[in-house]
Amino acid sequence: MENPSVLLYGPLKAKIEDRPVPEIRDPYDVVVRVAYTGVCGSDVHFWLNGGIRTYVSEEQPLTMGHEASGTIFAIGTKVTTLVPGDRVAIEPGYPCRRCVDCKAGRYNLCPSMKFAADPPFTHGTLCKYFLLPADFCYKLHDNISFGEGVLMEPLAVGVHSVRQANIRPGQRVVIFGAGTVGLMCAAAAREFGASKVAMIDVFERKLEFALSFLGSLVGRVSTPNREFTPEQNAEKFIKDFAMPEGPDIIIDASGAEVSVQTAMHLIKRGGTYVQTGMGKRTINFPISEVCEKELTVKGCFRYGAGDFDLSISLVSQGKIKVKSLITKVLPFEEATEAWETTKRGEGIKTLIEGVKD
Ligand SMILES: [Zn+2]
Ligand SMILES: [Zn+2]
Structure with a gap:
């Protein structure tokens, strides 16, 4: 498989399937090789119900996952802030940048927001290669692991x-x-x-x-x-x-x-x-x-400008020690078991490993 992805077809129905490796069409986009995806309550809700306000279907399955970290694999021609090999945390929602809310600096309220693993169209991070705008990748300092990098997403909600x-x-x-x-x-x-x-x-x-x-x-x-x-x-x-x-x-x-x-x-x-x-x-x-x-x-809805940056800074300075929150790590093939673990309320944060070579 080129880009193995965990697709949800409906409640309690998930399959690992091959999807095309994303192509960079927008010169400001990058492709990330996913290291870990975290599981949260909303993933469990999706697993049990097939969606929240919008739903996946047999005809329109969706790649799950929205809390993730990884390594930059490829960059668009206009990307100047990242190079292949950079380790990053992913902010998984991309606003239109043109509407009144975006211009007012509250892009999390953008009505055209594309959020990872949000039906029907925006695929998530439970795959090998994931495409997103470069400015929604945040470089991880050397003292932050990929596992900790996943926790920048919930920490950004806290911030x-x-x-x-x-x-x-x-x-x-x-x-x-x-x-x-x-x-x-x-x-x-x-x-x-x-x-x-x-x-x-x-x-x-x-x-x-x-x-x-x-x-x-x-x-x-x-x-x-x-x-x-x-x-x-x-x-x-x-x-x-x-x-x-x-x-x-x-x-x-x-x-x-x-x-x-x-x-x-x-x-x-x-x-x-x-x-x-x-x-x-x-x-x-x-x-x-x-x-x-x-x-x-x-x-409070998700996160906005500066929230991921501050989260990374607080963790890098040792002020918030997120490592102890990671209570279980499961291989990519056992994504559904990871959702079940969270459903049972076991531990705090379960991570799903990225695809191995
Ligand atoms: Zn979440
Ligand atoms: Zn907008």
């Missing part, structure tokens, strides 16, 4: 979240959800100057990992009481975290309805709330809290 939250030194932050993105939000919040970062999750073992990953700078962790109302859990967290007025900032990286409800009762008056996690599309929402507390409520 984007704390930028949206506008965290200032000394502020107290609570993160709902201690999965990969929640951990990255917590680590980034700490680097942006939060004096106290606390995390909430329903799984004790995730919180134990959070404490080991984030170290003493992250104050406390807590689990909700399932018998409690959101108001009662908010009171519990205020005590558990010793934040009598509530946190200045809450980032929800869980997407769970009950987390959003609890957060509204937990947050301090005048606080800022950022919705990073995606769950049900419509929920019951205690909107009076937003009025009465004069909350700032913001969304």
Whole structure:
């Protein structure tokens, strides 16, 4: 095979097939030889449902994968920033660069965004050779491995979240959800100057990992009481975290309805709330809290300019140690088992190796 690729044909239906090696037609594009692709919750959702808002089909299968690192294999004639052999992390979404949002500097909102492994047409990184614009490749410093390079994608989401939250030194932050993105939000919040970062999750073992990953700078962790109302859990967290007025900032990286409800009762008056996690599309929402507390409520969608750069810089400086998040590495041929591993909630981040020679 020239370019073995893991294609999804529908729910629970994936095959490794040959696809053509991508040809560079735009002189600003490059081809990357993929080293690793990471698995996240959205991949599992695709594996189980065949898509999120748009779906793959028997007629239109799609190469999966969007968190990836690799080596530059070929470059377009106008590429000046990269040469073959450069090690890079991949930012997997390419905006049109022409619309109002792109011009306003918020390209992640581009309505014409082409995002890797997003049906029906944009193929993902679970292949040998992957084509993308050169400026969406970020050179990895020598002290960052390919495996760590994959984690620049979720870290960029964490960086984007704390930028949206506008965290200032000394502020107290609570993160709902201690999965990969929640951990990255917590680590980034700490680097942006939060004096106290606390995390909430329903799984004790995730919180134990959070404490080991984030170290003493992250104050406390807590689990909700399932018998409690959101108001009662908010009171519990205020005590558990010793934040009598509530946190200045809450980032929800869980997407769970009950987390959003609890957060509204937990947050301090005048606080800022950022919705990073995606769950049900419509929920019951205690909107009076937003009025009465004069909350700032913001969304966070993927990442924007500078988020990958800062992520690489933080990891290279040793400030955020992402290596311990990698809990399993599976060969390319076992991509579906990698999705199953994540589905079962095993470990933190599972990686899929690129195609071997
Ligand atoms: Zn993802
Ligand atoms: Zn655009």
